[in-house]
Structure formats: structure tokens, C-alpha cells
């Protein structure tokens with residue numbers, strides 16, 4: 127019996143994880159479920175899976191959650207501290223599927239308590255890659271990528287010599303605006319940006335796919351997870367979203383990972399690792415699909431991607447600032463306060479204000495310092511948004 131915690135259980139990744147657990151109830155026991163404001167979903171999952179601890183991120187709904195679960199024997203906690211306590215319960219495997227930098231601390235706590243960490247929350251690696259790697263090393267636990275591209279790279283690297291890797295190609299669907307002109311993109315609304323051609327995901331990552339902030343975060347995530355150099359990481363637009371990543375070796379060979387656009391593959395791979403188990407995903411009929419297309423991304427349309435390479439160049443805490451400023455800019459876009467392309471502008475100005483080229487890369491990556499830089503990034507981003515209104 128494998129004991130699991132699911133952080134962000136009520137979201138898209140969380141629900142897909144629970145779907146796999148539900149199909150194999152004899153193999154897994156859920157110890158912790160955390161969620162946000164979607165109480166109905168959290169309560170219904172709690173009643174089904176009977177975890178020891180149920181947590182909500184929001185103190186103001188603690189009472190309501192407690193009442194709904196009264197008499198069940200489950201411990202109910204709330205807020206950032208409640209989530210951190212819940213995440214510290216020792217388990218074998220934890221799914222980090224909170225959206226945003228809020229996912230960092232629970233993931234760290236879980237690793238410190240001895241859990242292998244399945245990492246959907248790419249923001250943790252972007253903001254605090256060195257701290258995540260150090261925590262995994264010191265506690266002798268695995269960091270298992272769940273982002274489909276990174277799971278693909280991880281799988282392509284099994285049994286390979288990392289020194290023989292020449293390059294890695296992350297594919298991108300191109301998001302909602304792949305075929306739109308720059309002028310059309312500039313006028314795009316949050317509603318238009320919230321639909322994805324291939325994947326069903328949470329609203330924030332869906333908008334980040336349209337702006338390629340998502341791919342930008344993934345490029346940095348790849349550097350941090352696999353210790354690649356920035357100039358080894360390429361992005362290719364691949365509208366079918368079936369080749370998830372390609373690893374190129376020094377003998378010219380390319381190892382591509384192909385699969386349906388269904389996150390249950392990457393989640394299931396991380397759940398059964400190091401084994402492979404049966405997964406209920408579509409089997410691709412390649413003859414029917416017929417063709418795979420590729421093109422280079424247009425950096426004018428996707429300034430977020432250009433900025434990711436600046437961030438890798440700057441190093442240090444620039445990832446934490448990049449992500450934090452992006453989260454604030456995304457909030458402002460969703461609230462119709464700034465335009466679609468303003469998101470990258472805000473992030474660029476904030477990076478310029480805080481960092482100059484060639485700043486020292488020797489930084490002390492403790493949680494406190496990362497959260498501090500995250501706060502500065504948020505404050506500056508809010509100032510820039512106010513200035514331009």
C-alpha cells in the first residue's frame with residue numbers, strides 16, 4: 127500500500143490523480159487532500175478517499191469545511207500554516223499540483239518528511255530550483271516530473287548518459303492564438319485566452335499557454351530539473367501536442383516521446399515509477415493521425431519565451447521574480463485591467479528594475495529568501511500595473 131498526499135486535489139491535475147487512484151483503490155491510501163475554495167469538490171473527495179488531514183488554503187472557509195466533515199474523524203486545517211503542517215505528514219509520495227508559487231512550501235515540506243515528490247507545480251522549480259534539488263538530495267527522495275514535456279524528457283533519459291545529451295526540444299501547441307496576428311493577439315480577451323486547442327487544464331495555465339508564459343516556465347523548469355544549459359533547450363511549435371519532448375544526443379540521434387494529450391500518462395508514470403503500469407489513456411492511431419507538424423515559435427508573438435532565456439542568463443532569484451511578476455500580471459489580465467501583451471511588458475520592466483546583467487549568481491536559496499524575492503516581484507509588478515493604468 128502506497129501512502130499519498132495530493133496538494134491542489136480539487137484542480138485539473140489533482141482530479142486526474144484521484145481518477146487513477148480511484149481505479150486502483152487497493153494499491154493506494156490517501157493521507158492528505160488540500161484544496162482552495164471549491165469546498166463541494168474537496169468534501170466529496172474527502173468523504174470518498176477518507177484522508178487523515180483535509181486542508182483548505184483559505185482561513186475564512188475553515189469553519190464551513192470543519193462542519194461539513196464533522197463526525198468523520200478527519201483533521202481539518204486551513205491557511206498557509208495549516209497547509210504546511212498537512213504537507214509535513216510523512217507519506218511515500220506527494221503530488222504537488224497547487225497552481226503558482228503557493229505550491230513551493232508544501233512540496234518542500236513533503237520532501238523533508240520523506241516523500242517522493244511528483245512535480246506538476248513548475249513554479250517551484252522556476253522560483254527555487256536549487257532549493258528543490260538540494261531538498262530532494264538531502265532527504266534522499268525523488269523529484270518526479272509531471273509536466274508532460276518534462277516527464278517525456280525524464281523517460282527519454284532513462285538508461286542514457288547525461289553527458290551524451292546535446293540538446294532537448296520542448297514542444298508547444300502554440301495555445302489559443304497560434305494562428306492569430308500580432309494585432310489580434312494584442313486585443314485578445316481573457317475569455318478568448320481561456321480555451322486550449324488540445325488540453326483541458328486550469329484557467330491560469332491555459333492562459334499561460336496562449337502567451338507561452340507556460341512554455342517559458344517550462345524551459346526554466348527543464349534547466350533546473352535536468353541541469354541543462356540554456357543554449358541546449360529549444361522550443362518547437364507542434365500543433366498536435368502528441369510529441370511532448372525530444373532529446374538529442376551527440377551521435378545525432380533524437381529520442382522523442384509520443385503520447386495522447388492526457389495528463390494521466392505523466393501522472394501515472396510518476397505514480398508507478400520506477401515501474402510502468404496499465405494506464406487508461408487513448409492508444410494513438412498514427413496512421414489515422416497521418417502527420418506531425420513543426421515550426422519555430424515567433425518571439426515577437428511570444429515575448430515571454432524570450433524573457434525566459436534572459437532569466438536563465440541572469441540566474442539567482444530572477445526565476446522567483448519572473449514567476450511572481452507573471453502571476454500578478456496574469457491576475458490583472460484576467461480582471462481586464464491590462465492587455466494580453468502587457469503581461470510580458472510588466473514582467474520585463476520588473477526584471478529590469480531588480481536585476482542588472484551579470485549580477486552575482488551566488489545566492490542563498492533558503493525558503494525565506496525565495497519568498498522575500500517573490501514578494502518584491504509582486505509589489506513591483508503591482509506598481510507597474512498601477513502606473514500604466
Ligand code: NAD
Pocket residue numbers: 133134135136137138139140160161162163164183222223224225226228246247248249272273274325326327328329330331389
Ligand atoms: P487548477 O487551477 O485546475 O488547480 C489548482 C489547485 O490549486 C486547486 O486545487 C486550487 O484549489 C489550488 N490552489 C489555488 N491557489 C492556491 C493557493 N494559493 N494555495 C493553495 N492551493 C491553491 O490548476 P491545474 O491546471 O491543475 O495546475 C496545477 C499545477 O500543475 C500548475 O502549477 C500547472 O502549471 C501544473 N500543470 C498543469 C497541467 C494541466 O494539464 N492542468 C499540466 C502540466 C502542469
Ligand code: MG
Pocket residue numbers: 273274275344
Ligand atoms: Mg507542460
